[in-house]
Amino acid sequence: MDLDLTDRAFLITGGTDGLGLALASTLLAEGAHVAVCGRDATRLSHAQEQLGPEALCVEADVTSVGQLDEFVDVALAHFGRIDGVVNNAGKTAASAIASSSDDAWREDYELKVIAALHLCRRALPALRETRGSVLNVLAIMARTPPPNSTPTAASRAAGLALTKALSHEVGPHGVRANALLVGLIESGQWVRRAADAQRDLAEFYADMAQRAGIPLGRIGSAQEFANVAAFLLSPRASYVTGVGISVDGGLSGVI
DSSP, X not given: OOOOOTTOEEEEETOSSHHHHHHHHHHHHTTOEEEEEXXXXXXXXXXXXXXXXXXXXXXXXTTOHHHHHHHHHHHHHHHXXXXXXXXXXXXXXXXXXXXXXXXXXXXXXXXXXXXXXXXHHHHHHHXXXXXOEEEEEEEGGGTSOOTTOEEHHHHHHHHHHHHXXXXXXXXXXXXXXXXXXXXXXXXXXXXXXXXXXXXXHHHHHHHHHHHHTOTTSSOBOHHHHHHHHHHHHSXXXXXXXXXXXXXXXXXXXXX
8 A cells, every 4th residue: 555655744753672673664665754763872773773864763762742732843944844653752751650760750851741732732733734643652551551550651641642632633634643652563672681681582571471461472573554654644545543552463452
């Protein structure tokens, strides 16, 4: 299926590895323009090498309003339009409520909720012009939080509510807002954890899938995530808005 993405422009936060990098590569292959941001200069350089000169890679910390605004400004000046924004930046911060610190909660909300909110507000005028879309990358624990999963579970639930509220507000302007709730999928954070534990990555992923009891029996790939994300960002999903879709191999206990 042709996703009709040629010459459309997309911004992806946390796009230097894992899910964000896979999505950026997929959108470029579909003929779109892509800008990614990250706060780690080394990973950003690696992403530029992987994506090639067509991609716009900007060093920015999404928790800094000034840097996030600059990311949008640079991308808009470079492409002349914005057709979609993907709030992908984030990390897993899971601990028991009794032992998690206030600072951990603040940092997680700043990264996953406040930054996403600001990017949506900042890009909305451009998205109205193109009748574009917003995609918030969350996690299945937004709906089914297990023990010892905060503050991540709570911030992802807030992100899901933000997505639904946003869809109602921007829908009259032709702008869509959706969320992808990921389960256990290959990503840069897992690669780093396996390396820290001096584990073979394939064995590390296999153990994760077995312990989690994933019905499909394996960890998902970043490309499988990117395939769904690219569709939701495309005009082919023009009547899909205000939903959270799980990409989890059947792991979530809810539909």
